[in-house]
Amino acid sequence: MLPDRFIKDDRVTDDLWTFLDAAQAAEELPEGPIAVPLAAWKARRADLLARHEPVGVWLAPADEPAQIAPDLAHLTLLAVHFPKFADGRGYSTAFLLRTRHGYRGELRAFGDVGRDQLNELRRSGFDAFSLGPHRDPEAALASLVPFNRPYQGAADDPVPLFRKRFGTGAAR
Numbered sequence: 001m002l003p004d005r006f007i008k009d010d011r012v013t014d015d016l017w018t019f020l021d022a023a024q025a026a027e028e029l030p031e032g033p034i035a036v037p038l039a040a041w042k043a044r045r046a047d048l049l050a051r052h053e054p055v056g057v058w059l060a061p062a063d064e065p066a067q068i069a070p071d072l073a074h075l076t077l078l079a080v081h082f083p084k085f086a087d088g089r090g091y092s093t094a095f096l097l098r099t100r101h102g103y104r105g106e107l108r109a110f111g112d113v114g115r116d117q118l119n120e121l122r123r124s125g126f127d128a129f130s131l132g133p134h135r136d137p138e139a140a141l142a143s144l145v146p147f148n149r150p151y152q153g154a155a156d157d158p159v160p161l162f163r164k165r166f167g168t169g170a171a172r
Helices: 038-050 069-074 089-099 115-124 139-144 161-165
Strands: 005-008 011-014 032-038 055-059 078-081 106-111 126-129
Touching: 011 126, 011 139, 032 038, 032 115, 038 055, 038 069, 078 089, 089 106, 089 115, 115 139
Parallel strands: 032 055, 055 078, 078 106, 106 126
Antiparallel strands: 005 011, 005 126
16 A cells, blocks of 8 residues: 655655555456556456546566556556565666656656665656655655766766766767
């Protein structure tokens, strides 16, 4: 279950989405915006689209982002689950969704997400963050002050600092 408030567009806002697990997604679907696991999307795609309400998909760490790529135009939200703080596979998932697959909608990190991860999550492509249930999104918001000169290229700015300094232009 996600917290009732989350960070999006650098502010804390109410969460209108209901995140379903696999068992819940197999039952009668609730009204309103829902996000389902990738396997549930594959099994119930037609049912989910027929609802004519916002639908999202959440990816587990082992899910391959290419599996959802053909359906990105139908999704209002993509979320990536971080089951534990030390699992960094979601960073790569976000980067691939933004750069290789061109996803431009809301991309949310959720699960065991803490304030010290937010800048790197944003650099990887996330624009929304649902923190763990014991973490305060208002307090975490202060950590989203971007570094003014990050060294490496990322999803939010692909040109590394050394190329900017030496005027060599775009990343290769």
